Amino acid sequence: MAKDLKEVKSIDEIKDLGWNEIIPGASLFSFTEPVENVVEVPEEERPYAPTNSHEWQVGDWRVEKPVYNRDLCIDCQFCWVFCPDISILSRDKKMIGVIYEHCKGCGICVEVCPTNPKSLLMFPEHMDNNEALNMWPKKEEKK
Ligand code: SF4
Ligand code: SF4
Incomplete structure (x- = not known):
């Protein structure tokens, strides 16, 4: 029935x-x-x-994940606006982090992040976030 x-x-x-x-x-x-x-x-x-x-946990087939670096973020909210999956957490116009239960790993948040270096970067799903933060690139100099 x-x-x-x-x-x-x-x-x-x-x-x-x-x-x-x-x-x-x-x-x-x-x-x-x-x-x-x-x-x-x-x-x-x-x-x-x-x-x-x-x-529902719908992010379990992701192969890469966005890792967030609070030290670089300017709270512009671009990632929050453009994420197609509402997987960016923001409170009082402050970026807090990524909801990994829902994030699909599309990388759009990384693309739109305007800081130099970016405050969100994609890393392999299995990598520890602290390890990823230790590998963060330096500021790119203008040519
Ligand atoms: S990778 Fe895609 S789904 Fe995940 S937080 Fe970024 S924009 Fe949203
Ligand atoms: S787009 Fe980048 S700088 Fe802007 S709130 Fe998101 S992580 Fe922070």
């Missing part, structure tokens, strides 16, 4: 469902209750519904 997503209480109930096992017209709700002015609510305090993609 097709499943009505309104009844879903945990992700375990639906994680193995095929597309044709969900009732036609089913809606995926973002939150379990109405949230006023959601942009003002910190991410960790939002009542995400189990069907919200926020609750």
